[in-house]
Amino acid sequence: MFISISVESFHPGSQIDIRQVKNFDQFIGHEFPFKIIKLNKARRNIVVSRRAVLEEERARMREEIVKVLEEGQIREGVVKNITDFGAFIDLGGVDGLLHITDMSWGRVNHPSELVSIGDRIKVKVLSYDRKRERISLGLKQLTAHPWENIENKYPIESQVRGKVVSITDYGAFVELEEGIEGLVHISEMSWTQHVRHPSKLVNISDIVEVKVLKIDSENQKISLGMKQTEDDPWDTLDTKYPPGTKIEGTVCSLTNFGAFVELEENIDGLVHISDMSWTKRIRQASEMFKKDDVIPVVVTEIDIKRRRISLSHKEAFENPWPRFAEQYAVGVEIRGAISRLLERGVVVSLVDEVDGFVPLSHLAIEGLQTPRQSFAEGQELPLEVIEFDKNQKKIVLSVREYFKDKDQADYEAYLAEHPVQEVVADEDDADKDDEMESWGDVHDEQDES
Known part of the structure; x- marks a missing residue:
C-alpha cells in the first residue's frame, strides 16, 4: 500500500493494524498517523507503519490502566x-480472558453464541495477577446469581414452563430460566407409559x-416432574373398572x-x-391371540399400589364345565383327534374344543414306550x-376301555392302523412333557409297573 505525504512511502500489509486484517480496502481514502520504520535515502525508499503508532498508544494506555485496574471493577x-x-x-491496552464458564449463568456450547469479534461489551474484573499479567473477566457476574x-x-x-436443554x-434437563435447570427423572415423565428412554417423550x-x-x-x-402436571389415572381406576367389569381391549x-391387553391409552x-380358555390348556399366549387382536376381557383385580390389572378372557364367556359333567360323564364313548404328543400320553381335542388326556397305557398298544412310536x-x-x-x-380318556366290549376284529383293525415303529429322540420331548404337570396326577398303570 502506498500513502501520499510529501513523498511516496511503502506500508506493508502486516503493519496496518495490531490485529490481522483481511480486507485492506477499508483503509483507502482515510488519514492515519504513521511512523517511519525504515529510511533508505540512496534508494529513495521509505517504509512506514500504522501498527507501530497503535502499539505505542496501546503501551501508553496499558501503563495507565494497570495502575488503576482492580478486581471487582x-x-x-x-x-x-x-x-x-x-x-x-481488549480493555484498552491490555487483554483479559472471558472464559466460557463466566459468560452466562445458563448453558453455552460455544462463545460465539453470545459474542462476536468487534463487539463492545461490559465485563467485570474477576481477578488480576499483576506478576503473570493475567486478567480474568466475567459477563454473567454483571447480573445477580439466579x-x-x-x-x-x-x-x-408450583407448575412452570421450561425448555428441554439436555x-x-x-432423564431430561429443563431450563426454567437462564442458569436455572432442573432434572425430570425418567420415572417422573408419565403415569402410565413404560418410558425406556426420555427421547421417546421429549426432544x-x-x-x-x-x-x-x-x-x-x-x-x-x-x-421436576412432568406427570405431576396431570391427574394420575390410577387414582380412580378401581372405580372406573371395578372387579367384574366386562370390557373389550386390544392385545398390545x-x-x-x-x-x-390395553383397556385405554x-x-x-x-x-x-x-x-385364557375354559377348555384349552394354553402353553403360550400366541396359541390364543396375536398382537392387535380386539378381545373381550373381565377385570378380576386391580392393584393400585403396584399398578397392575389382572384380566380374564375366559370369564367373558359362560363356564362350560357344569354342562360337561353330563356330556363327558364316566363311561361316555366319544371320538377325539390327537392335538399333542407327550412322553406319557396324548392330548386329544374333543367336541367344544375341550382337551382330554389319554395316558400311555390306555392307548391299548402293548410294549409302547412313547406315543410317537x-x-x-x-x-x-x-x-x-x-x-x-x-x-x-380335567377329562381322562381310554382307548383300552373303549375296546373292552367291542369285537376283536375292531381292536385288531385299530392295531393295524397304529403299528409300533422305532423313533429318534425328539429335542422337544422334554418341553412337551412339562405339560404333564398341568394334568396333575393321572392314573397310568405303566407308572405302577
Whole structure:
C-alpha cells in the first residue's frame, strides 16, 4: 500500500493494524498517523507503519490502566478474539480472558453464541495477577446469581414452563430460566407409559410443563416432574373398572406367560395363560391371540399400589364345565383327534374344543414306550371317559376301555392302523412333557409297573 505525504512511502500489509486484517480496502481514502520504520535515502525508499503508532498508544494506555485496574471493577472492552474456551477482550491496552464458564449463568456450547469479534461489551474484573499479567473477566457476574431466593421463585408444587436443554439415559434437563435447570427423572415423565428412554417423550428445545418436586439450593439441584402436571389415572381406576367389569381391549404384547391387553391409552392389564380358555390348556399366549387382536376381557383385580390389572378372557364367556359333567360323564364313548404328543400320553381335542388326556397305557398298544412310536397329531381315536374332574377341569380318556366290549376284529383293525415303529429322540420331548404337570396326577398303570 502506498500513502501520499510529501513523498511516496511503502506500508506493508502486516503493519496496518495490531490485529490481522483481511480486507485492506477499508483503509483507502482515510488519514492515519504513521511512523517511519525504515529510511533508505540512496534508494529513495521509505517504509512506514500504522501498527507501530497503535502499539505505542496501546503501551501508553496499558501503563495507565494497570495502575488503576482492580478486581471487582466493571470495564468496557472490545472482543478481540474468540476461541473454544472463551473470548479475549481488549480493555484498552491490555487483554483479559472471558472464559466460557463466566459468560452466562445458563448453558453455552460455544462463545460465539453470545459474542462476536468487534463487539463492545461490559465485563467485570474477576481477578488480576499483576506478576503473570493475567486478567480474568466475567459477563454473567454483571447480573445477580439466579439461585438467590430460589425457593421463593419456584415454590414446591408450583407448575412452570421450561425448555428441554439436555437429554440423558436417566432423564431430561429443563431450563426454567437462564442458569436455572432442573432434572425430570425418567420415572417422573408419565403415569402410565413404560418410558425406556426420555427421547421417546421429549426432544431438545421442546417447551414442557413441569411441577417443582424438590429444591436443593446448597447443591443447586431441582427435581421436576412432568406427570405431576396431570391427574394420575390410577387414582380412580378401581372405580372406573371395578372387579367384574366386562370390557373389550386390544392385545398390545405377548409373552410366554400371558397377553397384555390395553383397556385405554397407556393403561393395560395382564391376561395370564391360565385365564385364557375354559377348555384349552394354553402353553403360550400366541396359541390364543396375536398382537392387535380386539378381545373381550373381565377385570378380576386391580392393584393400585403396584399398578397392575389382572384380566380374564375366559370369564367373558359362560363356564362350560357344569354342562360337561353330563356330556363327558364316566363311561361316555366319544371320538377325539390327537392335538399333542407327550412322553406319557396324548392330548386329544374333543367336541367344544375341550382337551382330554389319554395316558400311555390306555392307548391299548402293548410294549409302547412313547406315543410317537404309533401315533401322529391329527389322528382320530375311539375313546371312553374314565375320569371327569370339574374342579381341576380335567377329562381322562381310554382307548383300552373303549375296546373292552367291542369285537376283536375292531381292536385288531385299530392295531393295524397304529403299528409300533422305532423313533429318534425328539429335542422337544422334554418341553412337551412339562405339560404333564398341568394334568396333575393321572392314573397310568405303566407308572405302577
